[in-house]
């Protein structure tokens with residue numbers, strides 16, 4: 001059963017945008033991409049700055065879950081991207097996605113270790129794409 005905190009958090013509009021279909025973001029899986037607003041880093045080379053500096057988004061978690069209910073049997077997986085998805089509450093959202101039968105891929109900069117561990121410990125992630133970040137001088 002969901003707690004009040006989880007129900008409240010699922011109505012927060014923290015999702016910048018939704019890509020309703022992709023066959024390239026999760027290898028061998030038809031997916032959608034959930035783009036979370038905001039990021040805890042400010043990489044010079046970021047190509048998603050509009051998302052990184054967004055305070056909120058177009059959609060709530062509930063909006064995405066309503067969309068996913070219409071895609072059961074059509075899509076196989078949900079990609080959580082951004083921005084940095086782990087800057088937001090993911091546990092209750094991922095539990096609801098799993099209840100609908102989707103796999104979950106997380107795109108992350110890997111800095112929120114405890115959130116990622118929590119999701120892995122709860123067996124909620126099927127794929128983690130870890131994108132290492134560093135200042136420019138470290139790449140030379």
Ligand code: SF4
Nearest residue numbers: 039041043046083109
């Ligand atoms: S971690 Fe990713 S989304 Fe965040 S600023 Fe860096 S490149 Fe952009």
